[in-house]
Amino acid sequence: MTDAVPHLIAPAARLHAAWLDAHAEWGPGRHEDGFGLLASDEVRSPGGFSAWVARLVADASCRYRWIVEADVVLGGIALRHGSGEFVRRAGHIGYGIRPAARGRGLGTWALGEMLAEAARLGMDHVVLVCAATNTASAKTIERQGGILEGVGGTPRGAVRRYRVSFAVEA
Numbered sequence: 417m418t419d420a421v422p423h424l425i426a427p428a429a430r431l432h433a434a435w436l437d438a439h440a441e442w443g444p445g446r447h448e449d450g451f452g453l454l455a456s457d458e459v460r461s462p463g464g465f466s467a468w469v470a471r472l473v474a475d476a477s478c479r480y481r482w483i484v485e486a487d488v489v490l491g492g493i494a495l496r497h498g499s500g501e502f503v504r505r506a507g508h509i510g511y512g513i514r515p516a517a518r519g520r521g522l523g524t525w526a527l528g529e530m531l532a533e534a535a536r537l538g539m540d541h542v543v544l545v546c547a548a549t550n551t552a553s554a555k556t557i558e559r560q561g562g563i564l565e566g567v568g569g570t571p572r573g574a575v576r577r578y579r580v581s582f583a584v585e586a
Contacts, residue, residue, distance in 0.1 A: 417581060420485060421484050421485060422483055422484065422485045422490060422522060422525065422526075423483075423484055423485070424481040424482070424483060424484075424493070424526060424529055424530075425481060425482050425484050426473055426480070426482075427469045427472045427473060427481075428468075428469065428478050428482070428483065429462075429465060429466040429469045431482070431484065431487065431489055432462055432465045432466075434487055434488055434489045435459070435465070435482075435489045435559045436459070436460070436465075437488075437489070437577075438488075438489040438491075438514045439459070441514050441515055441516060442514060442515065445562070448491075448492060448512045448514075449492075449494075449506075449510040449511060449512040450480070450492035450493040450494045450511040450512045451480070451482075451492040451493055451494070451512065452471075452472050452478065452480050452490065452492075453468075455465045456557050458472075458577070461515075467496070468563075469509055471500045473559055476497075477496065477497050477498060477500075478494050478495065478496045478497065478569075479495040479497075479530075479533065480492065480493075480494050481492065481493050481494070481495075481526070481529075481530070483513070483517075483522055489514070490509065490513060490514055490517040490522055491512050491513035491514055491517060491523070492507065492512055492527065493510070493511035493513065493526045493527070493529075493530050494509065494510050495507070495508060495509055495530045495533055495537075495542075496508050496510070496513070496536055497537075497539075500510035501513075503515075503543070504543075505545070505570070506545055507542070507545040507578075508534065508542035508543050508544065509527065509530050509531075509534075509542055509545045511523055511526055511527060511530075515533040518552070523552075523553070523556045524556050524559050524560060527556060527557070527560045528560050530562075531560055531580055531582075534582070539582065540581065540582055541564075541579055541580060541581040542576075542579070542580050542583060543577065543578065543579055544557050544562055544577075544578040544579075544580065545575050545576065545577050545578070546575065546576050546578075547573060547575055547576075548567050548572070548573070548574035548575055548576050550576075554576055557576075557578045557580075558578075560580065561580050561581070562579065562580050563574060563578060563579050563581075564577070564578055565578060565579050
């Protein structure tokens with residue numbers, strides 16, 4: 417029996433076909449933020465996919481989760497730890513919802529879950545970044561308490577930079 421409600425799960429090799437279906441819906445490229453997909457990842461074959469999933473699960477610098485409903489991959493979200501160059505550029509959390517699943521509040525829900533996880537891990541804040549033209553993502557971040565720190569240019573275009581701070585218990 418499968419659940420017809422969304423869940424956040426660790427990447428799973430058993431969802432190879434479901435992930436490929438989501439990937440195909442996005443179209444060519446590596447633009448599904450939240451999945452940790454690199455140009456060098458070979459995800460078409462079962463062995464390549466399993467190797468990619470194993471890399472994601474073993475990555476101590478990031479906590480990857482897939483948004484899954486009834487074994488359908490709806491999106492991905494990643495919580496990056498630390499303050500390295502990539503986090504400064506891309507933020508602590510990246511996420512993407514496949515086109516057919518957008519407009520259901522999944523991004524807002526998943527972001528809320530990962531913000532709670534960040535707080536449980538003892539992070540005092542997270543930085544989130546989205547394209548300046550991505551009003552849907554900006555609204556998602558703002559619904560979860562994101563405070564706009566500014567809009568600036570990058571080699572990839574203008575981005576909005578947000579911060580979510582967590583209350584520190586005394």
